[in-house]
Amino acid sequence: MKYDKIRFLCLLLCVMLAMSLFAACGENGTEQTDDGQQIAVGGDSQNGNSGKEPDDEKLSKPEIDLDDPYMLLVNKTHPVGKDYKPEGLKEIKYFASDRDASTRYMVGDAADNFHLLVEKAAEAGHEIVMTTAYRSYGFQTILWNNYVAKHGEEEANIFSARPGESEHQSGLCTDVSSPSVNYQLTTEYGQSPEGKWLSEHAHEYGFIIRYPEGKEDLTGYQYEPWHIRYVGKEAAAYIYQEQITLEEYLGILD
Numbered sequence: 322m323k324y325d326k327i328r329f330l331c332l333l334l335c336v337m338l339a340m341s342l343f344a345a346c347g348e349n350g351t352e353q354t355d356d357g358q359q360i361a362v363g364g365d366s367q368n369g370n371s372g373k374e375p376d377d378e379k380l381s382k383p384e385i386d387l388d389d390p391y392m393l394l395v396n397k398t399h400p401v402g403k404d405y406k407p408e409g410l411k412e413i414k415y416f417a418s419d420r421d422a423s424t425r426y427m428v429g430d431a432a433d434n435f436h437l438l439v440e441k442a443a444e445a446g447h448e449i450v451m452t453t454a455y456r457s458y459g460f461q462t463i464l465w466n467n468y469v470a471k472h473g474e475e476e477a478n479i480f481s482a483r484p485g486e487s488e489h490q491s492g493l494c495t496d497v498s499s500p501s502v503n504y505q506l507t508t509e510y511g512q513s514p515e516g517k518w519l520s521e522h523a524h525e526y527g528f529i530i531r532y533p534e535g536k537e538d539l540t541g542y543q544y545e546p547w548h549i550r551y552v553g554k555e556a557a558a559y560i561y562q563e564q565i566t567l568e569e570y571l572g573i574l575d
């Protein structure tokens with residue numbers, strides 16, 4: 322009788338052990354959702370359906386070659402010389418005809434991609450044209466002197482550039498505008514349909530909004546939704562994703 326009792330207890334223990342093992346296996350099995358769908362639970366997320374979206378959209382930072390001509394940094398602390406003139410300037414096809422014709426140029430790839438950008442914008446129903454792109458040192462000198470005469474040097478320095486300090490001398494950028502702001506350069510452009518399209522799509526053609534809002538301390542310039550700079554598609558996509566400036570991208574903040 323005593324022996325039977327021990328046997329019974331042993332059997333009970335075995336059954337309980339087997340049940341707990343079965344339950345443990347179930348943790349990596351499947352569960353039902355309340356609408357009857359089967360979902361995988363537990364287990365290794367690499368085995369597929371962990372319920373998380375794949376993270377493959379996020380770009381990692383490209384290798385930066387500072388000798389790449391498309392990476393050229395021109396700002397108040399990194400001027401170019403009086404004689405600097407980029408090679409391979411190409412005439413721009415889409416421009417506001419009332420601006421100076423001598424500025425209708427950009428460096429090869431920048432010009433080609435700008436044309437593409439304008440054409441794609443047109444397909445989306447937006448007219449975007451260049452106002453001024455390349456400016457020679459001499460042209461910038463005239464512009465700067467005019468601004469200084471009108472506003473004084475300190476104020477002029479916020480929205481214009483001293484000769485040599487203007488990115489426009491690089492041939493890698495252009496100012497653009499559209500009918501909705503009467504082809505003017507105004508911060509309202511950022512909220513116009515064309516300006517919004519530009520800020521969302523410029524990077525697809527290798528351009529960045531060079532002087533973003535809230536980054537004045539880094540760029541040295543006020544917000545300019547109309548000034549786009551060519552850096553190539555890879556860099557532009559990363560800069561757009563991270564919402565950073567060219568200075569931050571290049572790690573040149575002095």
Ligand SMILES: [Zn+2]
Pocket residue numbers: 489495496547548
């Ligand atoms: Zn500009």
